[in-house]
Amino acid sequence: MSATQTVKPWQLKVQGLTKIYGAYNERSVQLTGPKYDTNICPETNSIVACADIDFELFPGEVLGIVGESGSGKSTIVKQLYFDLENTAGAAFLAKYGEGDINILRESNAKKRFIRNQLMGMVYQNPREGLNFLFSSGGNIAEKLLMAGEFHVGKIRQRASTLLERTEVPTARMDDSPNHFSGGMQQRVQIAKAIANNPPILFLDEVTTGLDVSVQAKVLDMIRELQRDLHISMLVVSHDLSVIRMLTDRTLVMKNGRIVERGLTDQILQDPQHAYTQLLVSSLL
Amino acid sequence: MIEAKKFQRSYNYAFIDEATKKEIRRKLLKAVCIPGYQVPYSSPEMPIARGWGTGGLHITLAIIGREDVLKVIDQGSDASVNACNLRDFIQSTAECAVTFDALEASIIQTRHRITEERLRADQIMVFQVPLPEPLRDVEPYEKKTREMHAEMDYAKMWVSLYEAYVQYGALMDGAGYPVMVNGRYIMSPSPIPRWDVPNLHDSDCIYLFGAGREKRLYAIPPHTQVQPLEFEDVRFHIERFLGTPCAHTGEELAFLDELYNDQGEKSHVINDSNYLDKLQAGEVVFQHINPYLTQIKDERNANR
Numbered sequence: 001m002s003a004t005q006t007v008k009p010w011q012l013k014v015q016g017l018t019k020i021y022g023a024y025n026e027r028s029v030q031l032t033g034p035k036y037d038t039n040i041c042p043e044t045n046s047i048v049a050c051a052d053i054d055f056e057l058f059p060g061e062v063l064g065i066v067g068e069s070g071s072g073k074s075t076i077v078k079q080l081y082f083d084l085e086n087t088a089g090a091a092f093l094a095k096y097g098e099g100d101i102n103i104l105r106e107s108n109a110k111k112r113f114i115r116n117q118l119m120g121m122v123y124q125n126p127r128e129g130l131n132f133l134f135s136s137g138g139n140i141a142e143k144l145l146m147a148g149e150f151h152v153g154k155i156r157q158r159a160s161t162l163l164e165r166t167e168v169p170t171a172r173m174d175d176s177p178n179h180f181s182g183g184m185q186q187r188v189q190i191a192k193a194i195a196n197n198p199p200i201l202f203l204d205e206v207t208t209g210l211d212v213s214v215q216a217k218v219l220d221m222i223r224e225l226q227r228d229l230h231i232s233m234l235v236v237s238h239d240l241s242v243i244r245m246l247t248d249r250t251l252v253m254k255n256g257r258i259v260e261r262g263l264t265d266q267i268l269q270d271p272q273h274a275y276t277q278l279l280v281s282s283l284l
Numbered sequence: 285m286i287e288a289k290k291f292q293r294s295y296n297y298a299f300i301d302e303a304t305k306k307e308i309r310r311k312l313l314k315a316v317c318i319p320g321y322q323v324p325y326s327s328p329e330m331p332i333a334r335g336w337g338t339g340g341l342h343i344t345l346a347i348i349g350r351e352d353v354l355k356v357i358d359q360g361s362d363a364s365v366n367a368c369n370l371r372d373f374i375q376s377t378a379e380c381a382v383t384f385d386a387l388e389a390s391i392i393q394t395r396h397r398i399t400e401e402r403l404r405a406d407q408i409m410v411f412q413v414p415l416p417e418p419l420r421d422v423e424p425y426e427k428k429t430r431e432m433h434a435e436m437d438y439a440k441m442w443v444s445l446y447e448a449y450v451q452y453g454a455l456m457d458g459a460g461y462p463v464m465v466n467g468r469y470i471m472s473p474s475p476i477p478r479w480d481v482p483n484l485h486d487s488d489c490i491y492l493f494g495a496g497r498e499k500r501l502y503a504i505p506p507h508t509q510v511q512p513l514e515f516e517d518v519r520f521h522i523e524r525f526l527g528t529p530c531a532h533t534g535e536e537l538a539f540l541d542e543l544y545n546d547q548g549e550k551s552h553v554i555n556d557s558n559y560l561d562k563l564q565a566g567e568v569v570f571q572h573i574n575p576y577l578t579q580i581k582d583e584r585n586a587n588r
Contacts, residue, residue, distance in 0.1 A: 109435045131443075138447045145442040151516040152449055174450050 008092075008099040010056040011232040012080070012200055017053040017089035019075050022046035024087075032255065034275065039072070039256045049075040050256040053089065057200065062226060062233045064247030064264060066240060066279070072256040073236045077202045079104065080234075081121045082111045093118055095199055116146040120193030120231075124205035126185035129192065130177050136163070136188045137173040143195040162191040166221060183214035187221070194225065203235045207242055219245055240283045244268060252276045298345040299377040304328050308346035308501070312492060315503035320465025321433070322416050327499040337370055337395060339494025340412030343501065344393045347408065347492075348378045355382070355389035360397040360539070360555035367395075384558050396459070398480040400538050400559035402570045403489035405506060411474045413495040416502065418462040418472035438470055441513070449518050461520065464511045465504060478512075478522045479539040482574035485510040522576045526584055528552045533563045537571070537581060 020028060024046035032039045032048040039048045050072030057063050065073045078084040080091055082104075090102040095118055103114055115121075123129040130139050140159040149155055160170040166187040168180075177185045186206060193201055203222065207215040223246060226233055235246050243250055243264060250267050252260040252275065260273040271277045296302065304326060311325040330338045348354065354374055358367035362384045370393065375382050383389050386399040393410045403409060419429040422440040432438065441462065448456040455461075459475035463484065473481055474493055484491060484504055491504040504510060512520035525540045531551040538559060540552040554560040562569045571577065 108431075109437075112435065112437060131440075134443055134447055135450060137450065138443050141446045142439050142443045145446070146439045150442075152446065152518050155446065156450075 008094040009058065010099075011059045011061075011094050012057040012234075013092045013094075013099070014053055014055050014076075014080070015090045015092075017076060017079060017091065018051045018087045019049040019072070019079060019084060020046050020051070020087045021049060024048070033257045034254045034259050037255065039070070048256050050253075053258060055251060055258070055261070057232050057234060059094075059199070059232055060226075060230045061249065062235060062247045064243040064250040065234065065236045065253060066238065066243050066250055067253030068279075069238060071253040073238075073253055074204055075256075077121070077204050077234060077236055081119060081202055082115060093200070112146070116143060117196055118198055118200065120195075120198045120201045122186070122189050122193050122201070122203045122206050124208050126177060126182070126189050129189040130185065132176055132178045134176070135174045136168065136177050136180070136191075139177065139188065140192050140195050143192055147196045158195070159191075162195055163188070165194075165225070166191040167217075183210050183218060186210065186218055190218075190222070190225070194229065194231070197229065199232060201231045201233045203233060205237055206235075208237070208239070215242075222246065240268070240279065252279070295377065297378065298348055298374075299330070300328055300342070300345050305346040308342055311501050312343065312346070312503065315492070315501045316490070316505050318469075319504055319508045320463075320469030320471040320502060322495075322500040322502045324499055325501050327496050330496070331373070335414065335497035337366065337393075337412040338496025339498075339501070340393045340395070340410045340496075341370065341374070341494075342496060343410045343492050343494040344374055344391055345378065348374065348380055348391060350379050352378070352380045352390045353383050353388050354378075354380050355384065355386060355392045355558075356394070357392065357397060357399070357556075357558075358395045360541075361557045363557060384561070386558050396475050396477075397539070397556065398476055398483050398572075400554070400556040400569075400571055401562075402572050403487065405488040407489045409489055409491050411476075411491065411493045413472070413474040413493045413500075414497070415460070416472055416474075416493065416495040416498050416500040418460075418470050433469060436468065441470055445513060445515070449515070455514065455518060455520060462513050464509075464513060466509050467511075470513070471502060471504075471510075473510075477539055478520070481510075481512050481520075482522065482576050483572040485574070487572075522580075524580060525552065526580065526587075530554045530560070532560065535563060536584060537577065 024041060024044050028041035028044055028046050028048055029051045031041055053076055067073050079086045086104050091104050092099045093103055096103060096114060137159045140162055141155045144155050144158060160173055163170050163173055168184055168187050177188050207218055237243055247264045250264045251258050254275045260276045268280055271280045307326055311323045315323045330341060356367045356371040358364040361367060371382050386401040391408045395412045417429055419432055419441055422444050423429050445455060459477050460472050461478050461481050462470050463473055465471045473484055486507050488506055490506055493502045514520040525536050529536045530540055530553055532553060535554060539555045541555045543551050543553055
């Protein structure tokens with residue numbers, strides 16, 4: 001590849017991402033996975049949460065990761081958002097160091113920069129993504145302050161724009177998210193995640209635990225944001241209907257491995273892997 | 285007959301043993317090298333409990349010599365019980381001269397104030413600090429706050445300032461207002477009033493801080509950048525006493541105490557006792573120069 005070719009077609013590239021809990025040996029990855037229907041290594045008892053994960057996320061694309069609980073979906077996004085340290089593998093961002101730097105090996109200060117400027121994360125539980133001791137405006141302000149915005153008036157303006165966008169009444173900007181309903185907390189979390197216009201947004205089971213009508217509203221809003229802001233999204237869900245509604249392309253995971261990948265419609269219409277077939281047939 | 289001079293005193297010169305004093309001086313050197321950084325130190329036993337000025341005492345005793353002239357102030361006063369006892373203790377163990385005069389002193393140990401009078405390059409100011417960690421309010425764990433300092437991760441501190449503004453309409457911290465030292469570390473200037481905070485910036489003298497209970501030393505070397513944390517549109521400001529002059533001198537441009545007599549009548553008096561004495565004696569006293577004080581001065585002159 002020539003040195004002049006610097007523009008990467010992808011937004012995010014993940015190579016060989018692996019996370020193993022406990023002491024493992026060189027056969028731990030080989031002896032686990034869907035072939036053995038386990039992610040516990042028989043020799044060392046270490047747990048292979050995910051292994052050899054390769055994928056690319058393209059600009060403006062919504063990529064879904066679906067699988068049963070314990071299949072390693074959340075482990076992937078948590079490693080990419082630096083909540084968990086990876087065991088092996090690399091990740092590259094097109095907008096960071098021209099896509100040639102493994103972000104998982106950067107210093108904590110640089111990781112924080114990447115988290116604040118280039119990524120957003122929406123957790124299943126708003127308590128993970130929001131600080132409940134601060135007001136919802138303060139939570140959004142945190143992201144803006146870290147991006148170097150030290151003008152209170154501008155911070156408040158931006159925060160109220162974001163809350164308006166995510167349909168949280170701006171009159172409640174100075175209330176703690178503690179006093180909000182679950183759906184509202186989730187919307188504040190989304191507002192915080194997109195505060196700095198990040199090119200990439202991670203959504204980890206965002207609608208799990210919300211009632212169906214609120215779920216639909218939140219999903220609608222995410223779709224709208226995606227369309228307007230053209231953010232690349234990585235959507236993790238065990239719920240195929242969420243995947244169907246949001247994503248263009250899907251990875252199916254089982255026992256810490258990707259067992260099938262392809263266009264979402266294709267996977268839902270014509271699942272190839274036995275596990276995917278089971279998953280699709282059990283869709284209500 | 286040989287006289288055992290060494291044991292005529294039941295304690296070492298300046299109370300603390302030489303090895304420990306050397307350790308404290310080495311830690312002070314480190315603190316001066318990294319302005320605003322909290323250096324852990326031994327905090328040896330003293331005849332008073334930790335947290336009653338031991339941090340300041342450790343520093344003073346580690347750096348003092350017989351030729352030094354010592355001044356001790358407690359909330360601006362040379363005459364409070366705390367100041368008198370610390371001064372007597374240091375004088376008797378370090379065999380040095382003592383003074384009330386801020387200009388005469390070579391070492392000034394202080395609690396919660398900087399002298400109203402401008403300090404020189406050959407003077408040392410030693411603070412007794414109760415809580416050295418400016419991030420403690422936003423992060424209870426020491427391990428985390430040290431990581432935050434190491435990585436300059438001050439987001440929570442800034443958000444807490446933002447929250448204070450949103451809730452109360454002003455940057456609230458009255459005493460111990462957090463400052464950014466040398467563009468690197470957020471530091472708690474010990475609970476000095478906001479009035480004194482600008483005097484830490486670009487000073488001629490050296491400021492040393494000791495927190496005995498928390499076992500931390502830190503320093504602001506001369507001519508260091510010290511900026512109070514503020515937003516672009518919500519600025520730091522110092523206390524204002526225009527319109528409430530000192531009852532004894534009529535002075536409005538000094539940090540004033542609010543006093544009530546038995547009838548409940550309010551009056552204001554200059555807090556720095558030595559500064560008050562000098563003004564009453566008609567001496568010419570040079571105050572610190574800082575833009576905040578200059579602004580208030582200009583305002584007063586314009587109103588006259």
